[in-house]
Amino acid sequence: MNLVLNRRQALLAGVGAVAAASGMAGASAPALAAAEDAAATILEFTGGAEPTMGRVTLDVPEIAENGNTVPMDVWVDSPMTADDYVAEVLVVADGNPRPGVATFHFSPLSGRAQANTRIRLAGTQNVIAVAKMSDGSVFMDKKEVKVTIGGCGG
Amino acid sequence: MPTRRDFLQMAAATAAILPTAHWSRAFAQQSLTQDELLAMDPVGRLSIVHVTDIHAQLVPIHFREPSTNLGVAEVKGLVPHVTGRALLDMYAIAPGSPMAHALTYDDFAALARAYGRMGGLDRVATVVDAIRAERGEGNTLLLDGGDTWQNSWTSLQTRGEDMVACMALLRPDAMVGHWEFTLGEERVNELVSRLGFPFLGGNIRDTDWDEPVFDAMTMVERAGVKVAVIGQAFPYTPIANPRWMMPSWSFGIREAEVAASVEDARAQGADVVVLLSHNGFDVDRKLASRVPGIDVVLTAHTHDALPEPVMVGKTLVIASGSHGKFVSRLDLDVSGGEVKGFGYRLIPVFSDVIAPDPAMAARIAEVRAPYEATLSEVLGRTEGLLYRRGNFNGTFDDVICEAMLTRRDAEIALSPGFRWGASVLPGAEITMEDVTNATAMTYPETYRTTMTGARLKEVLEDVADNLFNPDPYYQQGGDMVRVGGIAYAIDVSAPMGSRISDLTLMRTGEALEAEREYVVSGWASVNEGTQGPPIWDLVAAHIREAGTVAPRETETVRVTGA
Numbered sequence: 001m002n003l004v005l006n007r008r009q010a011l012l013a014g015v016g017a018v019a020a021a022s023g024m025a026g027a028s029a030p031a032l033a034a035a036e037d038a039a040a041t042i043l044e045f046t047g048g049a050e051p052t053m054g055r056v057t058l059d060v061p062e063i064a065e066n067g068n069t070v071p072m073d074v075w076v077d078s079p080m081t082a083d084d085y086v087a088e089v090l091v092v093a094d095g096n097p098r099p100g101v102a103t104f105h106f107s108p109l110s111g112r113a114q115a116n117t118r119i120r121l122a123g124t125q126n127v128i129a130v131a132k133m134s135d136g137s138v139f140m141d142k143k144e145v146k147v148t149i150g151g152c153g154g
Numbered sequence: 155m156p157t158r159r160d161f162l163q164m165a166a167a168t169a170a171i172l173p174t175a176h177w178s179r180a181f182a183q184q185s186l187t188q189d190e191l192l193a194m195d196p197v198g199r200l201s202i203v204h205v206t207d208i209h210a211q212l213v214p215i216h217f218r219e220p221s222t223n224l225g226v227a228e229v230k231g232l233v234p235h236v237t238g239r240a241l242l243d244m245y246a247i248a249p250g251s252p253m254a255h256a257l258t259y260d261d262f263a264a265l266a267r268a269y270g271r272m273g274g275l276d277r278v279a280t281v282v283d284a285i286r287a288e289r290g291e292g293n294t295l296l297l298d299g300g301d302t303w304q305n306s307w308t309s310l311q312t313r314g315e316d317m318v319a320c321m322a323l324l325r326p327d328a329m330v331g332h333w334e335f336t337l338g339e340e341r342v343n344e345l346v347s348r349l350g351f352p353f354l355g356g357n358i359r360d361t362d363w364d365e366p367v368f369d370a371m372t373m374v375e376r377a378g379v380k381v382a383v384i385g386q387a388f389p390y391t392p393i394a395n396p397r398w399m400m401p402s403w404s405f406g407i408r409e410a411e412v413a414a415s416v417e418d419a420r421a422q423g424a425d426v427v428v429l430l431s432h433n434g435f436d437v438d439r440k441l442a443s444r445v446p447g448i449d450v451v452l453t454a455h456t457h458d459a460l461p462e463p464v465m466v467g468k469t470l471v472i473a474s475g476s477h478g479k480f481v482s483r484l485d486l487d488v489s490g491g492e493v494k495g496f497g498y499r500l501i502p503v504f505s506d507v508i509a510p511d512p513a514m515a516a517r518i519a520e521v522r523a524p525y526e527a528t529l530s531e532v533l534g535r536t537e538g539l540l541y542r543r544g545n546f547n548g549t550f551d552d553v554i555c556e557a558m559l560t561r562r563d564a565e566i567a568l569s570p571g572f573r574w575g576a577s578v579l580p581g582a583e584i585t586m587e588d589v590t591n592a593t594a595m596t597y598p599e600t601y602r603t604t605m606t607g608a609r610l611k612e613v614l615e616d617v618a619d620n621l622f623n624p625d626p627y628y629q630q631g632g633d634m635v636r637v638g639g640i641a642y643a644i645d646v647s648a649p650m651g652s653r654i655s656d657l658t659l660m661r662t663g664e665a666l667e668a669e670r671e672y673v674v675s676g677w678a679s680v681n682e683g684t685q686g687p688p689i690w691d692l693v694a695a696h697i698r699e700a701g702t703v704a705p706r707e708t709e710t711v712r713v714t715g716a
Binding site for chain 2: 059062063064065066071124144146148149
């Protein structure tokens with residue numbers, strides 16, 4: 001019998017217990033698992049430090065036009081000098097089956113810590129960008145992106 | 155401000171002889187004059203005239219304002235989420251007065267008979283011309299807030315041509331869009347190319363390169379000052395309407411880009427910055443609180459008509475109603491690159507009081523002529539008032555849902571919560587024009603499909619969140635999807651996913667089963683390739699067969715948390 005669980009299995013087990021204990025309604029176990037997974041991914045990236053809100057500007061639409069390809073832009077306020085620059089930016093989507101979206105690497109030669117791409121979102125969820133500075137400090141921004149199932153607006 | 159006093163004068167002239175149900179139209183003509191409707195104490199030299207959400211209504215209509223128009227979270231109880239008597243009290247408008255009829259649903263049918271229809275682009279033309287004559291051409295700016303080119307039979311058949319031809323006579327200085335885009339990218343480009351004035355949309359980018367599709371701003375010199383007009387299309391067009399109709403255009407609120415446009419305008423020496431917006435009232439109120447430097451927001455989309463501007467910091471937010479019922483006149487006193495004072499009048503366009511402009515009337519007759527036979531066909535009669543506007547089912551929606559249930563043999567009907575669609579008075583004949591005024595659009599196929607009870611709940615939750623999300627930036631501005639065959643309860647203050655409960659199949663009185671498949675008919679699907687007959691054919695056939703419809707105020711939706 002194999003008693004070694006990987007991190008995801010352990011988290012899933014833990015979340016299941018929490019949901020059962022508190023009788024939580026609304027959020028499903030997989031969604032909670034994804035959020036836990038995202039939190040774990042962030043802590044792994046920061047080395048255990050809690051990121052501070054600020055300096056990072058995450059630009060995503062409030063409501064996605066197409067969940068399969070959501071434009072995302074992240075920018076970090078930094079002088080980008082040899083002494084003070086953005087080293088890495090991690091982007092996670094806390095409702096995706098695999099929350100890790102991308103990690104962007106920068107150096108003082110980057111000139112500007114900005115990146116954009118398109119990401120896929122499985123449903124309404126938070127997108128979180130975490131920046132790791134050259135001195136090890138960590139900052140973040142977080143935005144909710146809604147993915148709807150079809151509209152009746154007018 | 156002249157507004158309130160003028161209303162009171164008007165009310166005084168009319169309140170003494172409150173109309174009864176069978177007063178003739180002459181009542182309106184006797185008690186009101188065109189001069190009274192247009193009069194205001196001028197302020198400064200610059201006038202901005204705003205029309206919006208005409209929804210292709212060239213001729214006068216009845217349009218009942220909502221009885222239920224709920225606001226949640228921070229905007230709960232604030233205008234425009236105030237209706238009926240409460241709205242009249244807020245602005246000291248006498249019940250039963252012309253303005254009360256224009257702004258509220260109270261005693262709608264009786265007052266409609268007394269005061270007659272509202273709107274008509276030929277009457278709007280008279281109002282606009284009168285303002286231009288009084289203030290001077292060179293001091294007046296006319297801005298169209300969009301939803302102009304679609305949602306009548308003639309605008310559908312001519313793919314917007316009728317509206318473009320008629321609006322050309324009004325000579326707007328700029329416009330923005332929403333339903334315009336449901337004509338498809340190619341047609342929009344074609345019409346825009348011959349407008350002769352800017353079609354603005356700073357929040358529209360192409361999906362390939364994220365490059366601007368339309369100009370964000372136009373700078374106009376009037377009354378000796380530079381006026382920057384920044385244009386904002388409906389941010390959720392590809393979500394609320396079919397994305398396949400505008401596949402290479404991406405929208406969104408793009409607040410940071412609005413802010414950049416404002417800075418750009420000021421850098422170019424703008425004395426006045428106007429946001430011509432199709433965001434919807436709550437979105438614009440939030441935007442105005444977050445983006446500095448906007449003097450005026452001309453809001454649209456949510457069809458609110460307010461007799462006074464709403465101040466958000468130093469920004470004036472103007473809501474000019476819909477369907478051609480109102481023309482807004484905003485006078486500004488501008489000096490030293492700053493707005494020093496303003497005057498405002500929401501001018502109600504009573505069609506029996508305001509004379510039609512001959513040139514516009516002729517053009518309207520011309521564009522309608524090929525369709526008159528279709529439009530004037532009498533399908534049947536209605537015993538009760540038919541209307542749509544309101545957060546939940548209106549009586550016209552009930553007729554539409556009934557048509558789908560019976561003619562598509564469905565257990566459940568879904569009809570979109572559009573805010574457009576004119577009203578039909580009790581006892582009146584229902585014409586094909588009446589039906590198409592509530593249904594004419596480019597994706598009318600009436601589908602028949604099956605959905606599980608769980609899926610239906612999901613759909614209702616999704617639409618409810620578009621309407622009742624506590625953050626306006628997540629709202630899409632339509633009303634709740636209309637339902638036939640089922641009843642439900644909604645807690646508008648609950649979070650996404652837990653607002654809807656007690657879904658009941660009315661035929662059996664039993665709760666909807668999550669796993670069971672139900673036969674559902676609906677129209678206006680945003681999915682490409684949807685099949686079925688156009689909704690107006692279905693509704694017309696239903697009314698012809700019934701002869702008379704007898705709509706009742708239904709109580710299929712139980713609302714809490716308001």
